[in-house]
Amino acid sequence: MSKRYLRFIPLLFFPVLGHAADTWPDKPVKLVVGYAAGGPVDTAARQFARFFGDQIGQPVVVENKAGASGIIAAENVARAAPDGSVLYFLASPTLTITPHIQKGISINKDRDFRYLGNLVEYTNVLVINNNLKVNSIGELIDYAKANPGALSFGSAGVGSSNQLSAELLKQRTGTQMLHVPYRGNAPAMIDVIGGKTSMMFDITGTAVNYINSGKVRALAVTSKERNRALPNVPSMSEAGIKDYDVTGWYGIVGPAKLSDATAGRIEQALKTVSDMPEYRKQMEKVGYTISLRSGRDLKSRIDKEYVLWQEVTEKAGIKTGQ
Structure with a gap:
C-alpha cells in the first residue's frame, strides 16, 4: 500500500471508532451484585434489572459476585471495559463503611468509578x-x-x-x-x-x-422521617434522638473511564425507570423509597457518609481487618 493511501487511514477509521464507543446499549448489560442470591440487595437488583432491560431494549443479566461486603464485585466492575456493558448495583456500605474495617482493599472511591445515579433508599x-x-x-x-x-x-x-x-x-x-x-x-x-x-x-x-x-x-x-411500610413507627429524631439519620441506598456505577455520552444515556434510562408506576409500586411495597439522584449527587453523598462512618468506627473501636 502506498504512503499516499496510508495518510488517509486515520481519517477513515477514527470517526467510526468514536461513534461505536457511544452507541450504548448495543449489547446485553451485566448488572453485578456484591451479595449472595436471595438477599435483599440481590432481590432489589433483580426487580430493577427487569424494568431497566425493558427500557433499554437489551437483556440485563444479574451476576452475583459475593464476598468482602461487596468489594469483590466492585473490583470486578472497576476492571471492566468502560463501554456500559458492565454496571454495578452498589449497596451503600461497600464504599462508605467497608473501607474503614477491611484491610487490603485495592479500589478507591475517588479513582475507580463513574457514578451514574442513586436509585432507592431504605x-x-x-x-x-x-x-x-x-x-x-x-x-x-x-x-x-x-x-x-x-x-x-x-x-x-x-x-x-x-x-x-x-x-x-x-x-x-x-x-x-x-x-x-x-x-x-x-x-x-x-x-x-x-x-x-x-x-x-x-x-x-x-x-x-x-x-x-x-x-x-x-x-x-433510622431515617429522618417515618417509613411508608411502617407508618405507625416513629423515626429516631421524632423519638428524641438528635443528629441520628441512617438511610441506606442502592445506586448504579460503572468503570471510571465510561464516556460522557454513554453515562448520559444510562442516567436518562435510570430516570425513565424511576418514573415507571409499576416499578415504584414494586419497590415501595417492600419498604424502599424511590430516591433518584444524579451521579454527581451520588458521589457527594458517598463522600459525606464515608466521613460519618469513619468517625463512628473509630469511636466504636472497630479495627481495620477485624
Whole structure:
C-alpha cells in the first residue's frame, strides 16, 4: 500500500471508532451484585434489572459476585471495559463503611468509578424482643443507662450497617450495650425472637413481616422521617434522638473511564425507570423509597457518609481487618 493511501487511514477509521464507543446499549448489560442470591440487595437488583432491560431494549443479566461486603464485585466492575456493558448495583456500605474495617482493599472511591445515579433508599428499624419491658426509644435509653451492658444487640457481622446503626445510637445517647455479631441478619433475628439477644436493627423490607406477625416489636426507624411500610413507627429524631439519620441506598456505577455520552444515556434510562408506576409500586411495597439522584449527587453523598462512618468506627473501636 502506498504512503499516499496510508495518510488517509486515520481519517477513515477514527470517526467510526468514536461513534461505536457511544452507541450504548448495543449489547446485553451485566448488572453485578456484591451479595449472595436471595438477599435483599440481590432481590432489589433483580426487580430493577427487569424494568431497566425493558427500557433499554437489551437483556440485563444479574451476576452475583459475593464476598468482602461487596468489594469483590466492585473490583470486578472497576476492571471492566468502560463501554456500559458492565454496571454495578452498589449497596451503600461497600464504599462508605467497608473501607474503614477491611484491610487490603485495592479500589478507591475517588479513582475507580463513574457514578451514574442513586436509585432507592431504605431504612433500618430497631426491633426488640417481646419480653423486654420497654415501649419506646426513651424507655430503652433509660433502661440502658440504669443497667449498663445489660442490653445486647445482634447484627449481620462486625462492621455491618446494622451494627453501626446501634453503635451510632450508643454514641448519640451515651449508653453501653453488648454487640453480638452473627453471619447474616436471619440468625440475628432468630435470636432476638427467642430472647437470646435484646434487640437488633434490621432492614425494614425484611423486618416488616416479623413485626406485623407479632414476633418482635418495633421502636423506631433510622431515617429522618417515618417509613411508608411502617407508618405507625416513629423515626429516631421524632423519638428524641438528635443528629441520628441512617438511610441506606442502592445506586448504579460503572468503570471510571465510561464516556460522557454513554453515562448520559444510562442516567436518562435510570430516570425513565424511576418514573415507571409499576416499578415504584414494586419497590415501595417492600419498604424502599424511590430516591433518584444524579451521579454527581451520588458521589457527594458517598463522600459525606464515608466521613460519618469513619468517625463512628473509630469511636466504636472497630479495627481495620477485624
